[in-house]
Amino acid sequence: MTCSTFPDITTTLLSRFLIIFIGLLTAACSSNTGPAPVETLSTKIASTNNLTEISGDSYVVQEGDTLFAIAFYSGNSYRDLAKINGLSAPYAIQVGQKLKLKEAPAIKIVSKNIDVAQIEQKSNDKRLDPPKQQAYGDSREKNHRKNQITKSIPSIKPYNTRWIWPATGQHKVATVGTDGSNRGLDIKGRLGSKILASADGKVVYAGNALKGYGNLVIIKHDENYLSAYAHNDRILVDEQSYVTQGQQIATMGRTGASEVMLHFEIRKQGKSQDPFNYLPTD
Structure with a gap:
């Protein structure tokens, strides 16, 4: 071996050392960034x-x-x-x-064919007939008052104002967002325990398409109020079905959560409410 071979060996060793050092430095820097943040909401x-x-x-x-x-x-x-x-x-x-987000109110237009000759004939008959005295409470007056009353029939019955607790558990914790707004409450309990409908209503959602809520049931109680039941183990009701207060709708689980719990929300026109203002204190 000649002396000229040593510079080549030294250069090769230095190159390999630099490659290994740069690789270790890159790995160390990337490990400090931590895991990517996980979005818990589907919006x-x-x-x-x-x-x-x-x-x-x-x-x-x-x-x-x-x-x-x-x-x-x-x-x-x-x-x-x-x-x-x-x-x-x-x-x-x-x-x-x-x-x-809201359906525009329908405008009902009623068209009638008017017979001018009949109107003129009725006018002439009224001029010929003597005026008749109407007693208070006359049937025609009653009919007139009835015509002034319009009734709006909701798609589902109004919710029962006396809400009940949807589950039992060791801890009942109010959840609040970083902006100070209410996010419902968490009831931490036993796996498989009963989840009950807090009030009468119609099941408008039953599934797991809302990220962060796991197996979720949403009940609509009237045109204003919804209640949500999240992280269920099993869902026992179908969409579009009606439920009564106290009826079992699911079992408690930990889908989409780190521990066994029910996350419960009451929403009024989409705005999350403080459930403690609705649920009984005894």
Whole structure:
């Protein structure tokens, strides 16, 4: 071996050392960044701006939104929103799409064919007939008052104002967002224990499409109120079915959660309420 061989060996060793050193340095730097953040809400704008409520008559779809989340955060049934906006399963929506959150009231136009000759004849008959005295409470007056009364029949019966606790557990903790708004409450209990409907209503959602809620049941109690039951182990009711207060709708679980619990929310027109203001204290 000649002396000229040593510089080549030294250069090769230095190159390999630099490659190994740079690789170790890169790995050390990347490990300090930690894991990527996980979004717990299916609406990106909600996770970014800490919003979980949508108000108004319309909403512009943001990146990451789903129809299920928009319906829940606006206090609607996703089926109703789909119908209002002409959507069908699988309810795909596009970024920038404007969705109507409320159905415009229908304007009813009634047209009648008027016989001018009959009107003139009736007018002549009235001039010939002597005026008749009407007693108070005359049937014609009653009919007139009846015609002034309009009744609005809701799609479901009004909710029962006396709510009950949806589950039993060792701990009942109110959950509050970083903006100070209510997020419902967590009831930590036993796996498989009963989850009950807190009030009468209609099941408008039963599934796991809302990220962060696990197996979720949403009940609509009237045009204003919804209640949500999250992280269930098993769901025992079907969508579009009616439930009564105290009826078992699910079993307690930990789907979408780190421990066994029921996450419970009461929402009024999409706005999350403090459940402790509705549930009995005894």
